[in-house]
Amino acid sequence: MTTTSTSTDVAAGRTRGRRHPIDPRFALSRTLRYAALLFFLVVVLIPVYVLLITSFKGQGDAAAARAWNLPTVWILDNWHEAWVTLAPAIGRSMLMVVPASIISAMLGSMNGFVLSRWRFRGADIVFTLILFGMFIPYQAVMIPLLQLVLGIGLPSGVPTLIVLHVIYGIPITTLIFRNYYESVPAELVEAGRVDGAGMLRTYWSIVLPISIPSFVVVLIWQFTSAWNDFLFAVFFSSAQNGPVTLALNNLANGSILANYGASMAGALLASAPTMIVYVVLGKYFIGGLMSGSVKG
Amino acid sequence: MRRTIRGWGPPLLLISPSLILIGVFVYGLIAINAYTSMTDMHTAAQTTGRAPVAFVGLANYWDLLGSDSFQHSLKNLALYTVVFLAGTMVFGFLWAWMLDRPVKGEGVFRSIYLFPMAVSFIASGVVWRWLLNSNTGDKASGLNRLFQMVGLDFLQNGWWNNVNFGITAIAIPAIWQLAGYVMALFLAGFRGIPEELREAARIDGASEWQLYRLVVFPQLTPIALSAVIVIGHMSLKVFDLIMSISKPANYQTKVPAIDMFLFKSEYDYASSAAVGVILLVIVAILIIPYLVHVARSGRR
Structure with a gap:
């Protein structure tokens, strides 16, 4: 060089x-x-x-x-207590984040494709309106959302949380996919158009197969943010049917005399899934950070 | 006419589920929430329709903005945002700047600086509550104990247990979690500056400081702007960390998002909704100019 x-x-x-x-x-x-x-x-x-x-x-x-010394005797009691307390909630969190991430990734991919490569008049405005949903403080919709969820009769806990994570995940997943598709050579899609392939066929047979890297980024992003969510959890679930963040907070702040040993073992247990994702797929994790913030 | 339909039909079909959901769950609910904030829905009976609800205009806003308690929340929010923003920008920039030059084990440093971002605020709150223990002297634990051990006793303090500045202690774990994120942004920015540009400046005899002031900083401005927007809007929504470190009922570390939760718990839906609107307005003042800017530069 x-x-x-x-x-x-x-x-x-x-x-x-x-x-x-x-x-x-x-x-x-x-x-x-x-x-x-x-x-x-x-x-x-x-x-x-x-x-x-x-x-x-x-x-x-x-x-x-x-406080800062190593344990004189290393014991596993805290880990046992944390596991017994948190295991059901960890299971519920899994049941919640897996469908939530997959569905919002699908929606984001369709939106991103339309808004970048099969544009229509006003696509930029529609995109900006969707993007705004990413930044709103959910406090500004929480009260009517509570009433709406109650009115529809959605079961509290995992089902409600899946729906909410899918809906409020649409802006960020759309953003990531749109940025990715913008980087795909336009000729690829144009070739489909010239060949007379309809939009749905172009999407299905040309765009979707090359979207795998973006899907990994989006799935990791959604997995992490849904797993770590506490705000929706505290408004839309209870100790009996809520995710692990809620259970961990109850374990740590539930009694007056906090049992720090068990809480800290619990914090490590509750963080394990996102940590594993971070270590194994770190490259994609950072990819998500970048596309989730820089430019539109 | 047929052409137009063919042009518009399929794209709209593909994105209509999302458009409807965003329309209802973002814009529709914001409107309903704004309406609720202008009613007198302050009791449990009213929230379930067992008692009548009346329109009261902006009365709830005047009550909120006039109360010492909510002013305290707003002051806390401002203080928290300043410290959180300054901390993440300073450390994020410093780390990126150090890692931009060739460093052995760069990947290790980068991954470790960044990892707290993958942890939930609730999990990090568990350990930071312990670290920010307010006891001092013989009973000191957490960071106060650590300060004693390394001979920095004068640094011991009550952390979040201070009515004026306690909220800044909550910003410390927030900085710990997100400085790495800002570092990753800046690092990408540094790497995006073409080497030729730096070399050209060096040939022209620019000093190291001039190089930064005239070449590097201007190139990093868009990144710094994104970082401010992302961290800023996260900061305005701070909730989880306070719930897990100092508990919601704690006056010292109250912010609007906590007020919103407390009002809701008391079935005071009108005040709760009003706090939501106020937060939305604050965030919108920050975000809308940015989104317009992004949309414009995207079209160019």
């Missing part, structure tokens, strides 16, 4: 010269940079350390003076 032309050669040479490892100024700034990066790494990991050590501590180890 640096040998393409003389002018860049000169520039690269100067750059390299200035940043030569032997240059003491450069060596110092590099050391400082690594020190700072490591410092922040430790700071970011402090809560993880606390979660882990506290989750293995027994009552005898709970004294304030030993």
Whole structure:
């Protein structure tokens, strides 16, 4: 890359010269940079350390003076208690997020296709109106939503939450798919048009097969946000039929004397699914972040 | 005429389910909510139709905006937003700036800085409630204990247990969770600046500081704007963290979203709806200019 032309050669040479490892100024700034990066790494990991050590501590180890020490005896009681308390809610969360993510991904894909590659007059305005739904504070619809859900007679808990996550997931999934389809060469879709393929056939046989990466991004995004949701959970479900965020909050704040050991084991259990997704599919996770925010 | 129908029909067919759902569940409900906020629906009997409901205009808004309690919530929201925004932007930018130059193990740093984003506010609230324990001295736990251990005793404080500034303590876990996200945005921004542009500036004799001021910062402006919008609108909706760290009934850390929840719990639907409208207006002031800007630049 640096040998393409003389002018860049000169520039690269100067750059390299200035940043030569032997240059003491450069060596110092590099050391400082690594020190700072490591410092922040430790700071970011402090809560993880606390979660882990506290989750293995027994009552005898709970004294304030030993707050930051490793457990004297490593016990599993907290993990057992957290698992017994949270397991049913973890199951309900799974039942909720899987259909919610798949349905909203399908809707987002159809919308994104129409709004980017099979445009009609006013498509930009429709898109902006849909996008606004992503930013509204749900507090602004909550009271009539409660009355509506009650009026329709939707069963409280998982069924209601699936419907809500699908509906309020439409804006973000539409945005991600639209941005993706904008990057698909227009010729691909135009070729379909010229061949006389209808829109539905173009969508089904040309666009859908190349949408797999976007589906992964959207599914991860929806999975994570529905799994982590607490607002809809607290308004539309109860301890008996609610997702894991609600159950965890009840475990942590339910009694006056908080059992930190069990709460922290519970926090780790409740975070495990999204953490696994993050570790295994991190690349797509970041892809979702990017397309979910930058430009429209 | 047939051509128009063929042009409009299928696209509308494909997106009509979403359009109807968004129309009803976003715009329709916003309208109903606005109406409810202008009634006297303050009791359980009224919410179920067992007692009559009357239109009262803007009375609920004057009551809310005139009350010390709600003013306290608005002040808290402003304070929280400033600290949360400043914290995520500063750390996000700093981390991205450090990682932009070649670093061994860059992927590890990046992944660890970013991971808190995948955790729910409720789960992080569990550990941050412990870290932000307000006890000091012998009884100190959490961060206050850590400060003692490293000889920074003077940093010990009551965290969220302060009526004036307690809310800023709640911004700390929020920054922990989202600074990595802002870092990821800025890092993509740094990587998007063509190397030729930097080299051209260097050839022209620009100092490192001039390089940043004249080349890098202008290129990062759109990213910074998106980050402010995303973090800003998240901040205005803060709810989960407060529910899990300091509990809703706590006056110190009250914000409008908490008021909305408390009014609803007391079956005061009218006041609850009014808080919702106020939040919507605040968010709209931030978002609508941005959406218009995005729509315009998209057409260009």
